[in-house]
Amino acid sequence: MAKHGKKYQEAAKLVNPDSFYEPLEALEAVKKTAVAKFDETVEVAVRLGVDPRKQDQAVRGVVVLPNGTGKSKRVLVFAKGEKAKEAEAAGADYVGDADMINKIQQGWFEFDVCVATPDMMSEVGKLGRLLGGKGLMPNPKAGTVTFDVTKAVQEIKAGKIEFRLDKAGQIHAPIGKVSFDADKLNENFRSLVEALLRAKPAAAKGVYLKSIAVSSTMGPSVRVNVQTFR
Incomplete structure (x- = not known):
């Protein structure tokens, strides 16, 4: 198992790994726990209740983040x-x-x-x-x-990103930089989740949004209360 440095360990103490945070609260925690000297990317990981092996349960789409990604694309x-x-x-x-x-x-x-x-x-x-x-x-x-x-x-x-289900049944996507205001990150985050909900396959059964976590590039993961979106 990978060992983390002292800065990471100190940052991780600011987050309760057993708690589920409301979206804005989770993003504020991500900003506080960013430990790198560079402007880290804020990333979202969503586990979906679909079978990635089945073509009719594939999840793929695009969304234009209202506040951009913080990165200029060539x-x-x-x-x-x-x-x-x-x-x-x-x-x-x-x-x-x-x-x-x-x-x-x-x-x-x-x-x-x-x-x-x-x-x-x-x-x-x-x-x-x-x-x-x-x-x-x-x-x-x-x-x-x-x-x-x-x-x-x-x-x-303007900030258009593409998302695609991976082999583990997860979606990973960037929603901005830790230098963004938490409110702007929250707007981008909600736009992504709404796009995922619109992309729900008709063949998907049971719970669609299983878990959501946010983190900075080098920081600890913060779990989000999925019930907010159900």
């Missing part, structure tokens, strides 16, 4: 002609077609999110192994394969 858009111009005007960091595809094939990955117009996907598909392995492949369900490149780029820049 956006690459695969587009041609007028759509390329739209992407540049919307604030995309990189825009191109064959030139960008070739650049990635050469090992360039200085971007965080990919957007592509549908007419580009036959070419972008050639990068499936390279982009897919890093979770960067454009996907219609995530809103990253679209002709509305202006909306896609602006939402990503």
